[in-house]
Amino acid sequence: MVPLLLLLPLLWGESLQENPGYRLRVQESLTVQAGLGVLVPCNFSYPWSSWYSSMEPFIYWFREGDGPHSDPVATNNPKRRVKMETRGRFRLLRDPSDNDCSLSIRDARMSDTGVYYFRVERDDVKYSYRDKKLNLQVTAPPWKPYILFPEPLEAGRPTKLTCTLSLASGEGHPLLFSWVGEAVDIMNPDTLHSSELTLTPRPQDHGTNLTCRVTLQGSQVTLETTVRLNVSYAPQLVTMRISQESLTGRKDGLSSGAVMAAGLCQLRAEGLEMRWSLQEMAGYGLEVQESVAVKACMDVRVTCSFSYPWNSGYPWYSSGELFIYWFREKDQHTNNTVATNDPRKRVKPETRGRFSLLGDPSNNDCSLSIRQARLSDSGVYYFRVERGRDMRYSYRDKKLNLQVTGKPDIHFLEPLESGRPTKLTCTLSLACDEPHPLLFSWAGDALDAMKPDTLHSSELTLTPRPQDHGTNLTCRVTFQQVTLERTVLLNVSYIPRNLHISLSFRNVTGRTGPLLSRAGSCSWDCLQGGAGE
Structure with missing residues (x-):
């Protein structure tokens, strides 16, 4: 069923779009990991002809809550200020004169998550594309810091603790370390901002938490790990009751001993001397x-x-x-x-x-x-x-x-148009020094009528049909004996045919003209005295 909002423009002889001539093709939903970069392919059209003026087109990307007079996140207009938090990270990639609005985002931050809209200005053309927007989701990295130290800690013995964060090479960011916990409260604060910490634990530190926080500078992401300290310490006086069934004399005796060395006790009783470690070997x-x-x-x-x-x-x-x-x-x-x-x-x-x-x-x-x-x-x-x-x-x-x-990515301009051939590209982003052979394959209802030989390349030329709207398209990549895949939901736009519309008029005088239908549009005539509102 075609939604009513889609039909109303047809009644006035307009395009299916709200504003004829303005068109934006952009990936509407995008997810990127904090600290990494991403490319948003985009192109646009607008009703402008070269005989208007030779003035350069200015394009802008804004956050959803901001108006066209606010600071954009990216623009080619040298007279406009860019938001401080996106300056140098959000930038336009190509020439707007070629109707290219592609956006590059590097060092993505969690605060970048949100909706963005596009705007074009050229002479009298000033238009914000509100019908199609970019929804950017920035996710937290999957890594966590790791605290390395020998256990158990010994009270009074200086011990080096090391906090590390394993990052994939090529994703390096300056790292800012900090340590937090009751065991470090009395330490010089200047010593708590290094990846290495020399701690001299006290008996009262046993069972307390120690946290290492790592901030990825540039992406403003903070990751942390907390450990519970296990501190061993030697008691000052040991008192024990022992049984001496194998000895003559008193069967039970209360004896005491003192700590001779860290972790070593000596106990003397009548005719008996014992030595043992306070801990197991x-x-x-x-x-x-x-x-x-x-x-x-x-x-x-x-x-x-x-x-x-x-x-x-x-x-x-x-x-x-x-x-x-x-x-x-x-x-x-x-x-x-x-x-x-x-x-x-x-x-x-x-x-x-x-x-x-x-x-x-x-x-x-x-x-x-x-x-x-x-x-x-x-x-x-x-x-x-x-x-x-x-x-x-x-x-x-x-x-x-x-x-x-690793997952492949499928790149294409949305929405797809029924009957219009469109190139889709499947990529697997790898950073190996040596190339590895990749085997591609495509699957989905939209490909049933295509030749199987065309479905084993990284590029696919698809001519979508109306019935392909809402179906899944999958790209599979086999790499090093492992198969990865990515599935997208196809969004196919098409002009409905053979529309049948019923109109009812109230308080209409005279005779109403017949409803006339033509391919892709419809209109009706009202005689004098009729009302078509």
């Missing part, structure tokens, strides 16, 4: 960023540290070399690894040269560098350590979940 611990997202073909660094029960002073431990490994979740430790410092171990061909260890394992550093991430790299990875013949352990409780993201 230091076990296996792993600190790693458990969830990391990176765009395909970008680089990322995964910070990691580990601990294991080894001490060179214990004679039963081997002095063998320390080897560490990263494996895919589905693989056993006997399979090929994705990264290692063990020269005897084979590395998977698909990760060789791209996955590498960053730090020195002897410093308990298991940080991992991933270069030119592939979509097939997505998955779960676990860490393993080996030293000598007896110490071999896989850390299965904490793992790295790597997500390599």
